Amino acid sequence: MRTQVGIIGAGPAGLMLSHLLHLQGIESIIIENRTREEIEGTIRAGLLEQCTVDLMKTTGVGERMMREGHFHEGIELRFNGESHRINIQELTRGKKVTVYAQHEVIKDLVDARLKTGGEIIFNVDDVSLHDLDTSAPTIRFRKEKDGDFQEITCDYIAGCDGFHGPSRPSIPSTIRKEYQKIYPFGWLGILTEAPPSAPELIYGNHERGFALLSTRSPEIQRLYLQVDRNDNIDNWSDDRIWEELHTRLATHDDWKLIEGPIIQKNIVSMRSFVCDPMQHGKLFLAGDAAHIVPPTGAKGLNLAMADVQILACALGTFYTSNNTELLERYSETCLRRVWKAERFSWYMTSMLHRHYDHTPFEHQIQLAEMDYVTSSRSAATSLAENYAGLPIECPEDWLEKLGVLTLNS
Template identity: 55%
Template sequence: MSETVKTQVCIIGSGPAGLLLSQLLAMAGIDSVVLDRRDRAYIEGRIRAGVLEQGTVQALEEAGVADRLHREGLPHDGFDLAFDGDRHRIDLKALTGKSVTVYGQTEVTKDLFDRRFADGQRFFFNVEDVTPADLTTDAPRVHFRHEDRAVTVECDYVAGCDGFHGVSRKAIPETVLRTFERVYPFGWLGIMVDRPPVSHELIYANHARGFALASMRSKTRSRYYIQCELDDHVDNWSDDRFWEELAVRLGPETAAKLETGPSFEKSIAPLRSFVAEPMRHGALFLAGDAAHIVPPTGAKGLNLAVADIRLLARALTAHYRGRDDRLLDGYSAAALRRVWKVERFSWQLSTLMHQFPENSPFETRMQRAEFDYLSGSEAASRSIAENYVGLPLE
């Protein structure tokens, strides 16, 4: 048994990137089909980052899904960098005139799903054997299996929004695709706890025992991380051990305000920098984690994906409304210019704030010198702030 579905854009992946693209296209009168190897409940349950640049907030406003964000999101005008107990605040508002908003990626995904279901978006969940085909022809297709039947989507374009481990990037021939990668020699052990955050703004800390981050999802829910060995396991970390280690790395002044409690989520995430070039192959366009990964230190993963989607949605809209393909033809180059700048910032902040096992005493001193320079230079702090609030979209 088989089925053929016709649409203008087939979107592979129903994370926030795929959902936002489908919403922006729908608002422009462009039809799409969205497919995912998981179901909605699983996708909404994934714990991800929660610091949104102003450009991301603006994109969600334009998509008509920002009402709850504005009610529940936490605007932040700055954040702290700490180094062996010394603190330096990056005053985002004073240095750039902009701020960021803390609002979990899980909540963004829920808001987008609610809107897309309300508007009648066509979804295929729990699909298998997804295969983009005929990408360099005038008749691209996406084949997959759904509920024991073969389905073929006939479309004009394919948007690969299916993440680092998805099939979209693998559909680009090895003779065309180039990849660039830096795998970091440590991971982040993170927990979620229903306790008020230790600070009303984020704290990034470099301690001799390793990196720590104090973050939050709301005024009553906190997210904390500590640097750990890459091959470590969550079973090695009781809540008590985690809290003890976090307190040491944040320092006694901050630790005195720390409200501990039982965690309800605990996981270890590896860190990597990754870029795939080009981000277009024929009718296939990559966006988000399918094309690039940034270490979470700079809070850029979701924001970079949204920037891709804004560029891609504009390009597709120009094509269908005015038969103007200049933005489509320039999508990969425009996206990659921004991607590499964001990769640079995330790499820079990661290099500054973590303990690297291979670092010599000289390199350790250089980290300290960099922190001292930031602390005393408004220009250096402004550079950090400009990147943190988000670079302009081309």
């Protein structure tokens, strides 16, 4: 097989990249190690920055998001039994945050690619990358576990295959520097069949640990508890989970947490990770293949979308003018934004979670930080700007051009 851009991974990054390339008349093939049913059925939370929402709307894949998503003008920080609202829309001059699950984004993008003739090869195995320093890099894989090996010859390869995929290890270890922080706690997440307990997300800091409440739909809510990263979900009965949520989210007023049947629960570990550089030869990394953030700042999916905007713009520039400048600067451009998102995610995680080795003094410093950010307009503005999403370094008319291409496609 031959294509212009070979894409490994049919997550949000790979699918959106293929969609953006298609709008510019650039061919691509996506390969994915899971089935379509698996990628569309794996339930993942999703909180979209304004730039991600704008991208989906402009490129014609946001209709269902605008109809079914939940649009929040702010968030609540809760500590010492009191709630403090950060008005994101006011502090950012109109930006909002949108709650729309990642697997729903995937469904919309898969549907868009298949409707326009895009090629997605699901359920592949034994993926490897070759000849990255040549003009014709290749992706080798099996179609299903017992299938014959096949090859895709490309101009460029986009590694959108997540933290455990083969793309990042294909960058030689002699030039690849990796930064990582493993947090000593994890998140116990539940899905519950219950009506919303609050109109916006609530981030709670309590002496027993962090808690988060978010709305998934009018009937389904998503809640999280900070737990030890090595804890076992079998240690957490439904009654224990609800008791802990009530305790950590309690206020001095008459606010009540609404319970319902728990339909899913699991524990996930938390890490921060960055790979530098994000490119080597004809290979470009995007999304979780290049960086991981703890979920506290809600940056994972949004960083992936930013990466592929930058890459799609750079590839479009190359194919229209033979100019490789943006491609050569891809890693540098992305990493500036990645490290700012890593900083914000670390800041939110450090401020909101009870660290097991914290002294009473350090806990009071945490509370003082939360008091400051909820009482200082400047501090609240900084939080709001980062939460709603920092600008993406693409040409100013990039989205406008995509909109015209979408209308004409």
